[in-house]
Amino acid sequence: MSNVLCPDTTPLPPTGLIIKPGSVTVPSLLKQAGYVTGVVGKWHLGLGKTPTDYNGEVKPGPLEIGFDYAWLLPATGDRVPCVWLENHRVVNLDPADPIKLDYDVKRGEPRSFVMGIPRIGEQVGGKAAYWKDDEIADVIAGKGVDFIAKNKDKPFFLYLATHDIHVPRVPHARFRGTSQAGVRGDSVHSFDWTVGRVMEALAANGLTEKTLIIVTSDNGGSLDTNGPDTVNSGTKETNNGHLHNGPLRASKGSIYEGGSRVPFIVRWPGHVVAGESGALLSFVDMLATFAALTGQTLPADAAPDSFNLLPALCGSDKVGRESLVIHGHVNDFLALRQGRWKYISPRGESKNVSKIYKSDGAETAQLFDLTDDIGEKKDVAAAHPELVAKMAASLKKIREDGWSRPK
16 A cells, blocks of 8 residues: 655754654654655755755755655755755755855845745855756656656655745746735645646556545645745735635644644545544654554654544544644644643743744633634633643643653
């Protein structure tokens, strides 16, 4: 059986690889079970050693944590270096034009522009290796399709991380003007096309009926004007009445549902019945779930917060997790979800709170009933003091234990 995932990945500052080689990961687990493993697309988990040197072998990286093949954007399109990386090497790098990076340069400063687009940091050198922003989706889709075709006769796992909706949004010309929501909407169309290419490749290789596909994201949507077309790239006005997070409150990075609640679409013919599930799950649960799927036992010291939710994926479990910890990554807020209830801890003391999210959260604890109030408009903490105290204690225990899954 093959497995394909198409999520985004988690942003973090430029750094060396943040996953320790030898750790139990989804690819290392599946590789142990006989799968060929590949990652194609946006990688923002660090590469090499800090500071990363892109002029020679860039390692450790995906190959050191369980992947057999990697074709990567080294981080995100809005930061340097603007080059492709295949396994341990920058593609088409001219040794006579080495890459030099300066991350003290802020996005929008004159030195931050690469190919006319403001990036985070400055890149000097590596011009022969530059990607073309409007071709990123085509390259990622093509490499994913190639991986499927090459490994069609073996069990394989493909982690395909698209870039389309991430800034800077530079969709190919064939997608420009195809939506009703400016460049951001056009980029969503580009993403849909990428998923379609993967589906077509599975069908062409006779794999549709035996492939588990998961399409999801790592965070809620956001509006951002970064890109060559700052007027149309992602403002409330150019979204033309289309809510980027539907009825959910706030956006990416927030402790509210708009920051963390995302689509999680599963297709597995013969195993998953079409329909909608209310089961509570987190993407971190995929490690324990895939262990169960492949008949493996996780080491006692691995996956501290991962639960086997295979029954939930297949529809026999309508509840999923009993609880889930949520983190607003731009500040010190933590929340606990239990069934219909969501408890948000009081404002933390972080000095790093982004101005964008300064109004996020509150000085006192909050409680929302998501069954009746998915938009988190009515704080009912005052009406349920005992529940607030109980959930606060549960969250405190999870933090102190540093572990939540059954051992």
